[in-house]
Amino acid sequence: MTDKVVGVLGEIFTDLLRWIFKKSYSGGGQLGRMLAAAASLLNIKIVILDVGEHAPAKQVLAPTSTQYAHIDGSFTDQARIRELAAKVDVLTVEIEHVDANALAQADGCEIHPSPGTIKLIQDKLAQKQHLQSRGCPVSDYIAVDSTVESIHAAAKKLGLPLMLKSRTLAYDGRGNFVLRDFDEVPTALAALGNRPLYAEKWVPFTHEIAVMVVRSTSGEVRAYPVVETVHKENVCHLVFAPLRTRDATLSRRAQAVAEDAIKTFEGAGVFGVEMFLMDDGGLYINEIAPRPHNSGHYTIEACETSQYENHLRAILSLPLGSTALKVPSCAMLNIIGLSSSMDEVTDLTNVALTVPGASVHLYGKSECRKGRKMGHITVVAESDAALRTRLRVLLEALPSSPITETDLYAPAPQTPGSGFASAHPLVGVIMGSDSDLPVMLPAARILDQFQIPYELTIVSAHRTPDRLVEYARSASSRGLRTIIAGAGGAAHLPGMVAAMTALPVIGVPVKGSTLDGVDSLHSIVQMPRGIPVATVAINNGTNAGLLAVRILAAGIPRLVEAMDTYLKNLEGEVLGKVEKLKEVGWESYSVKK
């Protein structure tokens, strides 16, 4: 495959960061550790330069010869850099806060991403200028110096609240200050430590999203699925993949923005592109990380190739791997230290062992500290609803998790038959009028019985045409996999919905006061070539529900077995009647309707 040796620069400047922000620093070698684990599968030799013999990455990679022994030292030690560069063919980083100038002087090996890219990304102002000059969407900004006057001028131009940001060495929200009032300027300057700053227009985003992009040495780029990231106290807390939204074009737009941005940088590897999503669907790039990223941990369990393996492939000029999801739904929860005690971490991981589809990753850090990333948990599931049910168990086990958060990201599963919509439905049950409810309720009952999350509502093709368009257009991107639509008379609802979504639409003809429902049957079934509606018998909501279950089974194999059991029970019911008929005789047999 490759004989090249890869050098990884570990957690550089940790002490410096700690000194500047007087806070603990939440990095710690886990990216290098996961990179090393991916490398060991491919027999790729890795040499790590980091402080300490037992750094997380070093634990999972015992050198097979002294030639490739890890190096114990800091990146500031020029002699160690030369030692590393002499040993390896390709040098990469697990954090961007490195001395790019020193890196550029490492002779005799390739460096990915290029020192120039690292330098550009390190300075957030330079990064923004670069992105803006290449036509990438960024919010308005102004360079400021650390004076009250300069910041006042910026605030007058960009408005309040105003983001004041440290140009360098910012991480997990450290180095940011939200200025809400002119009086706060001295506080802000003190908090930001009189470092080089810039001001950014406040972006009233509705969601934070992220896209990992891998870039080959020849400049080919491939985007991973778009994810939603949820931050808590400025630290990434939860990641959901794939992104669900009412906007069907969003995923492709966000991937294009991310790919276009990464095309503008030199050097190979994976890059994390964090973005703000606006209420109107607009996107702004927040910042870029030139390395494997927290928002891409989920790729280990959920994608065909993990971000770590793809980083190695990219920097070693090997073919890039597929970035496709291999599971329907996935979430990642960071395990963040709450104190110097490991107890909370242990409690949470013990709960994770009871959650199906949950994979625990502990980083082997010897000490716990408040705010330190100690590990993460990835959860996979067959649907968003199943995912949130699994995730809820973990969120409830977080000592610091307020109920509201749990409700927001992992709503309580609906009691079957509760009469209210699931927050993460797989099936949409809609009807033209509330008078259709008696026909459609049996469909809901079937979905309850098979424990399939659904929503049930009224959408009238003729009286709420705008609602119809909105409902049908957004259905697929909201995670629905099939729609059951019932209507009577000139029954246009199922066909019109089918015309505006790629999902399978099941039509239920509802019998009206004339024509025995044949009007509605023909309205629904006789669709023109190109747009099918899966029509069931007149007034047969039960069969519509059962057909939805059979359709979902194409993606959820357990439903095939459940449906087999249902059919067996039907058979049992009829055979029971056979027995009864034999027992009581047909003269005294009473037929139940």
Next chain:
Amino acid sequence: MTDKVVGVLGEIFTDLLRWIFKKSYSGGGQLGRMLAAAASLLNIKIVILDVGEHAPAKQVLAPTSTQYAHIDGSFTDQARIRELAAKVDVLTVEIEHVDANALAQADGCEIHPSPGTIKLIQDKLAQKQHLQSRGCPVSDYIAVDSTVESIHAAAKKLGLPLMLKSRTLAYDGRGNFVLRDFDEVPTALAALGNRPLYAEKWVPFTHEIAVMVVRSTSGEVRAYPVVETVHKENVCHLVFAPLRTRDATLSRRAQAVAEDAIKTFEGAGVFGVEMFLMDDGGLYINEIAPRPHNSGHYTIEACETSQYENHLRAILSLPLGSTALKVPSCAMLNIIGLSSSMDEVTDLTNVALTVPGASVHLYGKSECRKGRKMGHITVVAESDAALRTRLRVLLEALPSSPITETDLYAPAPQTPGSGFASAHPLVGVIMGSDSDLPVMLPAARILDQFQIPYELTIVSAHRTPDRLVEYARSASSRGLRTIIAGAGGAAHLPGMVAAMTALPVIGVPVKGSTLDGVDSLHSIVQMPRGIPVATVAINNGTNAGLLAVRILAAGIPRLVEAMDTYLKNLEGEVLGKVEKLKEVGWESYSVKK
């Protein structure tokens, strides 16, 4: 989670095996290596006793303190065993050919599986007697001594061909001899090295299948999905998960056989149960491995919890993990050395890097030898058809792969529109009569267009009722996810198929010479409560194909996008006609039918 330390006994008796069989031995520490990789995610401390400082498992697990340093030594060294036992809380093995008596004397720690279980399983005759006495299905056998007379007597009783098997130290087919003729007895005795033997009735199996089972310290068992294993020269070559068969009950029966067998053994951990599948659906247990197994490597990428993590959970009395598949289809290909050169291994892994969904696992072995397991490749895909297409690329890259094998396990993808059935169809297109073909062909054209593998054939409800039953009953277990059935007149085919499968069935009413197809429409759509048929418009095969695509999209998200594009094109076509109408005027506009 746990503070317990796990000790793993490495590749014991390798030299002994090599001496006995005068052949290279294909084990080598990879099971320990993958176990160690799983342990590192959970911060579980592992100490490995094996020969050599750079054994595969030791490479991925650098001890964080001298207290847990690996031990360099052989299991025959009693002092080393005591040293290991004193360091650890739980002792486990990566191979069953250990000195069980010596293991039983390791004091001060739990041992999983129990030395008694290992001893029982080591001796294949004792293993068979044990299984038979517990009611587990095994083929007939007789203990023999290493004399010509004894073997003649066995052959007279059990018939020829006869399996002669070494009771102990057999591995990857070594220690087995197929006796086809009485003249071969001296040859057999020489080949088997005059070791303790037994004779086994030849089992004319059609397939070899396997089930991994995890057993907790409290005796709870959980089966993984049933897989098909394909052997080449007695060595496991390919594994397919899940098993596809016409027999819908097989998977559950095989899991039950495997679980029942493992319930009879003491001690915790994962066990591999290899079985023979007979032509009549019967099952025989071939043998049991008391450890992670080659047929379970696929679980790393394809299941919610890997066999390695579940082995650790089991022996540490942690909750067992979910054994469910998380991908629709998976295969595992062993990378087996062909010579002392690494070149073929490198060539194959280079090809694997170009295959989407393929994950390469190299075991870090420093030397290649003919027959040595150097690594494996796991391939995952959205369907069996996509899997075989991906796998075919790998099989073609095997220098030793004859074309017939490639054809058998990874048939060439059908050219769209080729007019012949795919070997791994997702959709079955059936019709009551060849006269329905013109109506059903457009459905096939649509499936071609969306590159969905399908089969197309004739199944008449009234003229071939047995074929109907067989077709419908086997559809789901053969991997079909939806069926399109077309029929005219008293159109019973779609409804009867729906009654005998849990898959969604799409019905196409075919217009006959009378009643304009309404007879057929009502026959198909007016199904009784319990059994739905997704009915489309009369003669509208196109819409049946499109509905199948929409249904498959529930499990294959890329199809949602493809269908969106299709709908956009429909819109474009009509808008083109709008333009043309404007251009030429309606008087001279000619309507195409």
